[in-house]
Amino acid sequence: LKQKHHQWFRNPTWRAALFWLLPAAFLGYFFYQPLVALFNLLFSPTWDFSLANLNWRKIWDPLWFTILQAGLSTLLTLIIGLPGAWLFARFAFPGKKILKMLTTLPFILPTVVVAAGLNALLGPRGWVNLGLIALLNLESAPIQFLNTFGAILTAHVFYNTTIIIRVVSNAWSQQNIRLQHAATVLGASPWQTFKEVTLPLLRPSILSATLLVFLFNFTSFGVVLMLGGPQFATLEVEIYIQALHMLNLPLASILSIIQLIFTLGITVGYNQLAGMREFAITPRSQEIGLRKPRNLLERVVIIVLIISLFALLVSPLASLVMRSFVKLEANRGERGVVQRGLTLRYYRELGTNRRGALFYVPPIMAARNSFMFAIITIIITLFLGLLVAYALKQHTPLNAFLDPLLMLPLGASAITLGLGFIIVFNRPPFSNLAFPILLPIAHSLVALPFVVRTLGPALGNIPESLRNAARVLGAKPLQVWREIDLPLITPAILVATIFALTISLGEFGASIFLSRPQYPTLPVAIFRYISQPGALNYGQALAMSTILMVVCAGGILLIEQLRLPGRDLF
C-alpha cells in the first residue's frame, strides 16, 4: 500500500491536481460562479431576449477595433519596453532605481487623472502646444492629440510599458552572462550572440509579458472612453454602454462572452507558442551582468533610451504633480495673462471636511484602506500564484486545460463580473459588513495571472540538478525548497509582489461595484473630487493623485528593500 502511495505522488497529473486544488477552488467560487449565475439569469425566459433581433454590427465593429488597437498598442509597447528592459537588465547608471520605480507609476493611475495629465501636456492649451505656438509663432495648436487613435495607443504604451520592463528585465538580468561570453569566445558576433543565445532564453518571459500586455489592451476601457472619445469603442466600452446606459444586460452579456472566448483563444495560442521549448539554465545574481556603458555608441544609445522613457512615461506624471502645486485659477479679468503661483492649498483642503459631509475621507484613511486591500491582495495572490506556478511545472495535459482558465479573469469585463458578484454574493456570509473582503478578492483575480506569469518562467529556469544535488547532500524537502527554490525565485517574487501591489492600488473597475463608502480607496477618493465642478475639486483630485503616486512609490521601494533570502546569496 505504501508503495502505491508513492506511485500516486509520482504521477505528474495527480501532483498538478493537488497544486491546483486551492487556486481552482478560488477561481471557481469567485470568478466562474458569479459569471455563470449572471449569464444564467440573463438568458432565462424572463428576460425575453433572442439572438434573432441582434444587430451583429454592434458586435462586429467593436470586436474588430478591439483586436486592431490591442495588437498595435502591444507592438508599440514592445518597441519601447524591450530596449527599456535591456537597459535595466544590463547597465548600471546613476538614478537607475528611481527611474525604474517611476516607470511603474503610470500603471496605478486612474484614467481620468492620466487624461488630465496628458491634457496638461499635449492638450490644445497644454505646455507642448503653447511652447510650439510661442516658438514657431503659430495661430493655433499644432498638435491634435486628444480624441485620436494616437491618443489611445500612446496611453496604452504609457500604462503598460512597465509590464515588459519588469517581467523581461528580471529574466534578462538573471541570465548567466557566461553563456554570452562563451558564444563570443567561439567567434559569434554580438548580433549572433543575441539571436542565438540571449533571445531564445528570454523567449518565455517576452511571451508572458506580451500576453499580459495584449490582454490588458484587449479589455481596455477608461483609455478608450476618455482619451479616444466617441469615435472609438472597444468591446469593453460597448459592454459599459449596453449595461449601464442602455440597460440592455443580455446584449452586454453576449459581448462579454465574446470577449471571454477571444481571451481564451489568445491564451491557448500563447500556450502553443510558449510550451514548445524550455531551457533550465543556472540563474546568476542580478548584479553580475551589470556594467557601465563601454563606448560612445553605447553611451549615446543609453542616454537616448533614458530620455525616451522620461518623455513617454515620466513627463505626464510630472505635469500632474506640478499642477497639484500650482494655483489653477488666474484672477478674473486677467485670464489672458498667464498668472500662476505656487500653492499648498489643495493639500490643506484635503484634510478639511468643509461641508461636514458623511462620506468625507481624510487622505491618510484612503491611503490606509488602499494599502490594506493591497496587502490582502498580495497575500492571496502570492500564495495561490506559487501553487499554480508549481502546478504548471508538472508535465501533464491537465495544465493545458486549466492554465487558460486562470488567465480568463484578465479578459473578463469588470462590469460583467461586478454585476455577477452582486447577484451571487448578496447573502451571508457575504453580508454588507463582510463585503469589503470582496474587493481584494476581485483585485486578486486580476493580479493572479501576473503573479503566475512572473513566477512561472523563474521556476522553469531552476535546473532540477540543483535540487538533486541538495538532496544528495542530505537536504530535507523543506530545506531544498528554502535553500534552492526560494532564493532563486526571490527576484521573481519581488516583481510579482510589485504587480499585485500596483494592480490593487490602481484598480477601479471592480471598485465601482464592490467598494463600500466606509472603505474608500485612493482612486475612489480621486474620482469623488473630479466628478464635481470647481477649482478646489480639480486641485484636490490632482493632489490626491500625487499622494497615490507617493504611496505607491513608497510601497515599491519598501518591497525592494525587503531582505528576502537570495538577495545577498551570490
Place this chain on the structure above:
Amino acid sequence: MNSQKFPLKGGINSMTLKLKILSIALLIILGAACSPAIQANEARTLTVMTHDSFTASEDVIRQFESDHNATIDFVRSGDTGSALNQAILSKENPLADVLFGVDNSFLGRALEEGIFEPYDSPLLDDISEEFKLAPNNFALPVDYGDVCINYDKTFLEENNLPVPRSLEELSNPQYAGLLVTENPATSSPGLAFLMATIAQFGEEGYLEFWSALVDNGLVVVNDWETAYYTNFSGSSGQGPQPFVVSYGSSPAAEVYFSEDPAEGAPTASIIGPNTCFRQIEFVGILNGTENRDLAEAWVDFMLSVPFQDDIPLQMFVFPVNSNAKLPQVFLDTVQIPDQPATLPIERINQNREAWIEAWTETVLE
C-alpha cells in the same frame, strides 16, 4: 526531464506544510473580515442603495439614526445606471431596503421592472405636483436639477459674443467650434441634453438641429469629466470650448469650490425655453424589504425639511419640498429656468435606445 528519475516527493511535502500555514493565515483574514460586529443596544440596520454622487451632512444622518435607534448602511455603487441594474438584478433577493437616485430618464424602466413598493408619504403634501411623476407613489421625488449649457463669461466678454438665448442660436456661425457636449450613450448629462433638443424640436426636427450643430463644429466627448475639465475654457482645465453641457448648479459649485469665492462665478448657464433639461431624482422602497416601517421613516426623513435643506450644498441640486430654504451661494449664482424641457417618463423609457442610436448615426458617423 530529470524529475522522472528523482521524484519530487520532498517538494510536495514542503509545499503542503507551507500550504497549511498559509491557508490558516488566509482563513484568519477571511474570518476576521466576515465575523459580525458586535452591535450595541440592538440598533436596526437600514440599507440604502444609491449612486456615487449621493452625499449628505454627517450631523443630519446621525440625527435620524439616533431618533430611530437605527444604523444606515449606505451602498453607493457607480452611477445611476449601475445602481439601478443592481436593484433589478437582485430584485428576487433585495440587496437593500431603499433605493435613492433613479432619475426621470430611468424611472420608467424601474417602474416597469417592479422593483418598488408604493408609499403615500404624508410629506408629499409639501411637494409640488410637477415633481410627482410615478403613478401611485411607487417612487417619491427628492430633488431636482437642470442640465444646462454653461458658458465662460470672460471668453464671451473678450470676444464680444452675446449669450445665446435659445438652442437654435448655437448653430449660428459666430459660435462655430465653441460647444462641447457629452455622448448620450455614455453620459447622463449628454442624454439629458439630447432629450432637451427632442422636447424643443420634436421627433421630426431634433436630428436636423444636431446636423446643424455638427456642421457648426460641435465637439463631442464621452464623459462629463472630460467635457468639463479638458474641453471647457471656464473650468480649471482651461480647455478650448467656452460652452459646455453641464448642470445649472455648476456656476454655484465654481464659486463654492473656488479659491477666492469673493470673485463671483466665472461661468453661467444659458437660460431660455427648453434650453435646460429637468432631472428629478426619486427614492423608493424596494419590493420585499423586511424593514418596511424603518424604510418609510427614512423616506419621510428624506422629504423632510432638515434633509431637504441639506441637499443643495451636498449634491448641488434643489430640494423639492417647498418649505426648504436655499443657501446664499445658490440664491446669488443659480438661475432656475422658468420653462425647463421635460418628457413623459413612459416616452423616455420606450424611446431611449432608439433616440441614442439615431443620434449616433447623425452625429458620429
